[in-house]
Amino acid sequence: xxxxxxxxxxxxxxxxxxxxxxxxxxxxxxxxxxxxxxxxxxxxxxxxxxxxxxxxxxxxxxxxxxxxxxxxxxxxxxxxxxxxxxxxxxxxxxxxxxxxxxxxxxxxxxxxxxxxxxxxxxxxxxxxxxxxxxxxxxxxxxxxxxxxxxxxxxxxxxxxxxxxxxxxxxxxxxxxxxxxxxxxxxxxxxxxxxxxxxxxxxxxxxxxxxxxxxxxxxxxxxxxxxxxxxxxxxxxxxxxxxxxxxxxxxxxxxxxxxxxxxxxxxxxxxxxxxxxxxxxxxxxxxxxxxxxxxxxxxxxxxxxxxxxxxxxxxxxxxxxxxxxxxxxxxxxxxxxxxxxxxxxx
Numbered sequence: 001x002x003x004x005x006x007x008x009x010x011x012x013x014x015x016x017x018x019x020x021x022x023x024x025x026x027x028x029x030x031x032x033x034x035x036x037x038x039x040x041x042x043x044x045x046x047x048x049x050x051x052x053x054x055x056x057x058x059x060x061x062x063x064x065x066x067x068x069x070x071x072x073x074x075x076x077x078x079x080x081x082x083x084x085x086x087x088x089x090x091x092x093x094x095x096x097x098x099x100x101x102x103x104x105x106x107x108x109x110x111x112x113x114x115x116x117x118x119x120x121x122x123x124x125x126x127x128x129x130x131x132x133x134x135x136x137x138x139x140x141x142x143x144x145x146x147x148x149x150x151x152x153x154x155x156x157x158x159x160x161x162x163x164x165x166x167x168x169x170x171x172x173x174x175x176x177x178x179x180x181x182x183x184x185x186x187x188x189x190x191x192x193x194x195x196x197x198x199x200x201x202x203x204x205x206x207x208x209x210x211x212x213x214x215x216x217x218x219x220x221x222x223x224x225x226x227x228x229x230x231x232x233x234x235x236x237x238x239x240x241x242x243x244x245x246x247x248x249x250x251x252x253x254x255x256x257x258x259x260x261x262x263x264x265x266x267x268x269x270x271x272x273x274x275x276x277x278x279x280x281x282x283x284x285x286x287x288x289x290x291x292x293x294x295x296x297x298x299x300x301x302x303x304x305x306x307x308x309x310x311x312x313x314x315x316x317x318x319x320x321x322x323x324x325x326x327x328x329x330x331x332x333x334x335x336x337x338x339x340x341x342x343x344x345x
Contacts, residue, residue, distance in 0.1 A: 001071075002044040010038060010071040011063045013056040017047060038071045051244050051258060052236055054302045058253060061294050081293055082119060083111035084216075086173055093169055095123055095132075101290055110176040112293055114220055122216050125209030129187050130168050176216060184210060222300040226250060226288045231277040231318075233269070233330075234303060234310040237337050245269055246308075247276045251288075251295035266330045273326070278318045309336040 001010040014020030024031075024039050031039075050056045064072050085096040089106035097119055101109040113119045127133045128151070136144035136156035146152040154161035174180035191206035232248040238258065243265075247255040254276045259265050288296055303310050311333045317326040 001038065001042050003041045004043045008067050008069050009041060010069050011060055011067065013060045015053065034071065051238060054307065057298045058295065061298060081112035081114060082116050083109045084119065084176065085109050086169060093166060097123065108173060112290060118212065118215055121212040125212045126172060129190060129206065129209055132165065132168065178217065184214060187213065222296055223288050225300055226292065226296040231313040232310055233273055233313055233333070234308045235333060235337050236308040243337060247272065248299060251292040251299060266327065266334060269330055270326060273313060274318060277313060309333055
C-alpha cells in the first residue's frame with residue numbers, strides 16, 4: 001500500500017486479495033485509529049502473486065525486513081519473543097525483560113523465549129533465592145526497604161555486597177550460556193537445607209524456583225531445528241499434475257521451481273539438489289539471530305503443517321558414491337505428496 005508520493009506504507013499478504021483490501025474500507029467505525037490513518041493516506045497498490053501461501057509468508061517477511069514500512073511497525077501484533085537483558089556497564093546492573101534487543105547498548109541478551117510468564121517466574125525465583133530484589137534504583141548508597149525486609153543482600157550499600165551481587169549476575173549469565181551450573185547447584189542446596197530443617201513450605205518454593213530457572217535452558221524446537229542448518233528439500237502439490245520444489249537452508253530459500261508431472265522429475269530435482277546444496281557456502285552451526293526468528297518460524301510451521309512433504313538431505317548424500325541413497329529418498333518423497341506422482345508397481 002502506497003501514499004501519494006509512492007512511499008510504501010504497509011505490506012501484507014492475503015489468500016483472497018479482494019476481500020482483504022475491501023476489509024480496510026468496510027465497517028470503518030470498528031477500525032483502530034492506526035488503520036483509519038492508513039486508509040486516509042492510501043493512494044495506490046502493488047501486488048505480487050505467489051504459487052503458495054508459504055512463499056507469500058516468506059515474501060512478506062522479507063519485504064517488511066528490507067523496507068520497514070511505517071504501518072507494519074505501528075500495527076505490529078504483540079511480540080511473540082522476549083529476551084533477558086543484563087546490563088554490563090555502570091554500577092546499577094540489573095536484569096530486564098525486553099522485546100527488542102538493541103545492539104551496542106552495553107547489555108548482553110539471552111533468548112529468544114516465547115513465554116513471558118515463564119521467564120518472569122524464573123527471574124523472580126532467581127532474585128528471591130539470592131536476595132537480588134534491591135529496590136534502590138537511584139544508587140545513593142543507602143539501604144533500601146527490601147534490605148530491611150531481608151529480600152536484598154545489600155548491594156544498595158555498595159562494598160562487598162555489591163560485588164557479591166555482580167558475581168551472582170556473572171554466574172547467571174554463564175548459566176544461560178550453558179557453561180556454569182553452579183547457580184542451580186546452590187539453589188538445590190537451599191532446597192535441601194530447608195527440607196532438613198523441616199521448612200517444607202520453603203523447600204517447596206525452592207523446588208518451584210529451580211524448575212522455573214531450569215526452563216530457561218530449554219530452547220524452542222524451531223530454534224534448535226534452524227541452528228542445525230539442514231539441507232531441506234520440500235515439495236508442495238499445486239494441482240493434480242504440478243508440484244513446486246523448495247530447497248531451503250537455515251532461513252533462506254535457495255531455489256524454487258514448479259514441475260509438471262513427468263517420468264524424469266526425480267532426476268530433475270536431484271540435479272538441482274546437487275547444484276544448490278553442493279555448491280552452497282557452508283554455514284557454521286550457531287545461534288539463530290533475532291533477525292532470522294520470523295523466517296525460521298515460517299519455515300518450521302510450513303514443514304510441519306501437512307501442506308508439503310520434505311526431506312532432510314545429509315551432506316554425505318551429495319557425494320557421488322551415495323547418490324543412490326538420494327535417489328531412493330526422492331522417490332519416497334514424491335510418493336508421499338498428496339495425489340502421488342509415482343504409483344508403486
